[in-house]
Amino acid sequence: MILGLETSCDETAAALVSADGGVLANVVSSQADLHARYGGVVPEVASRRHLELVTPVIREALGLAGAGLEDIELVGVTAGPGLIGALLVGVAAAKAIAWARRLPLAAVDHLHGHVASLYLEPDPLEPPFLCLLASGGHTLLLDVRDRGGGSRVLGTTIDDAAGEAFDKGARLLGLGYPGGAELDRLAREGDPHAYDFPVARVPGLDFSFSGVKTALLYAVRDLAPDELERSRADLAASYQRAIVRALVGRTYEAAAESGAATVAVVGGVAANSELRAALPEAVVAPLELCTDNAAMIASAARFVEPVPYPGYLALDAYASTA
Secondary structure, eight states, X not given: OEEEEEOSSSEEEEEEEOTTSOEEEEEEEEOHHHHHTTTSOOHHHHXXXXXXXXXXXXXXXXXXXXXXXXXXXXXXXEEESSOHHHHHHHHHHHHHXXXXXXXXXXXXEHHHHHHHGGXXXXXXXXXXXXXXXXXXXXXXEEEEOSTTSOOEEEEEBSSOOHHHHHHHHHHHTXXXXXXXXXXXXXHTTSOTTSSOOOOOOOSTTOBOOHHHHHHHHHHHHTSOHHHHHHHHHHHHHHHHHHHHHXXXXXXHHXXXXXXXXXXXXXXXXXXXXXXXXXXXXXEEOOGGXXXXXXXXXXXXXXXXXXXXXXXXXXXXXXXXXO
């Protein structure tokens, strides 16, 4: 049995996953309400909240799985990328549990974890495949050849990530936090063709979302308050359509260039209803595994070379892969 821990941003998560990829428990405690007043995640606040939540979340996961620490055979934890203070909370908790039980520890890359969400039961995906990973901090097109995390990057964003563009757009429209989900809900009430927002064309298979964000800013700025209120749903729908068009277009281009027979979508943006509808043939991570969670970390831990006891005591977290 594998214990997975995830604390890279504002979700404190613990999960129990079997060696064959069955999810026995998957507990996520979100801090969205805590950070809503600031309009985004405050790193120091997130770190302190992780300290309060990590032990109760682990206990809850063990209880749901009907297991104890004596049943754990491997501990997997997100080592990066993410908010460094938040990551250190999870890494310290994982070290403590692994050291106390003299267990091995698997340091998991957060992005590998998102891809590994596709390897869980009941319908695990077998590489090779093309994967669109779109989240609040990352937008990548990956040529996945094996489950070990050594994917080849075909394209990435040169500015904002797709999830970041959704959140900033929601803020411009006066919506709540987290913005992506709020914008998606509002967009269902609007006309996606009401505004012709640009879809950037940059070299290769890369993405750019700064232009569409600026276009929304100008559109909002040029409307009187009463006009903005009447147009808010149309603006949301049109803005969402532009982002989804960019994601889908590049994904199909990458699939054609790489010769991929299977396309998969993971990450927080994979929960977007329009993106899921625009890629009907793609393998999309289940909704509960799109946003940050520990089941995906435990899944990835199965394919990472673990560090034996007590070598991981020197393990550090990393904020960026660069």
